[in-house]
Amino acid sequence: MWLDGGVLPRRRALAPAAALVSLALAPALSGCSRAVAVEAAPQGWSKACAEVYTALPDGVAGLDRRETTAQGAAAWSGGAGGEVVVLRCGVEPLDALQTAGGCQAVGDAGAQVDWIPAEPHDGRVTWTTYGRTPAVALVMPADEAVTSSAPLDVGPAVALLPQDRTCS
Numbered sequence: 256m257w258l259d260g261g262v263l264p265r266r267r268a269l270a271p272a273a274a275l276v277s278l279a280l281a282p283a284l285s286g287c288s289r290a291v292a293v294e295a296a297p298q299g300w301s302k303a304c305a306e307v308y309t310a311l312p313d314g315v316a317g318l319d320r321r322e323t324t325a326q327g328a329a330a331w332s333g334g335a336g337g338e339v340v341v342l343r344c345g346v347e348p349l350d351a352l353q354t355a356g357g358c359q360a361v362g363d364a365g366a367q368v369d370w371i372p373a374e375p376h377d378g379r380v381t382w383t384t385y386g387r388t389p390a391v392a393l394v395m396p397a398d399e400a401v402t403s404s405a406p407l408d409v410g411p412a413v414a415l416l417p418q419d420r421t422c423s
């Protein structure tokens with residue numbers, strides 16, 4: 256029912272807004288959020304990252320996929336040690352000095368991805384793609400079983416990103 260000048264009565268105008276607020280707060284108030292907290296990458300919102308995200312597998316290194324709190328990010332967890340693998344698409348590409356530690360080509364000809372592994376820190380290691388924009392960072396336990404499997408498992412999805420350089 257409209258009042259003079261096309262204005263809805265206040266109680267009707269506020270009812271849908273109150274319903275939206277309560278729906279938005281429901282997950283936060285339930286305390287049941289199982290999402291892995293991940294810091295969003297600067298370009299995590301990009302179309303390229305959306306394509307990578309939708310192509311990622313349900314399992315990585317024997318771990319199960321979980322929801323995350325950031326767009327363009329994925330996580331897998333499980334295992335006896337509570338391992339967590341986090342992928343962030345849209346990170347800044349590494350510069351020449353940051354690639355001095357070596358480059359590893361992982362995968363087959365159809366889904367080969369070049370990665371730059373960083374030195375392990377606090378039991379975790381970060382591998383960042385080389386020659387792809389936007390870049391992808393894969394943070395995982397510095398455990399050989401995980402580091403030998405996770406980059407290979409996400410490779411077909413990451414290979415969807417345009418490649419402009421390769422390991423030499």
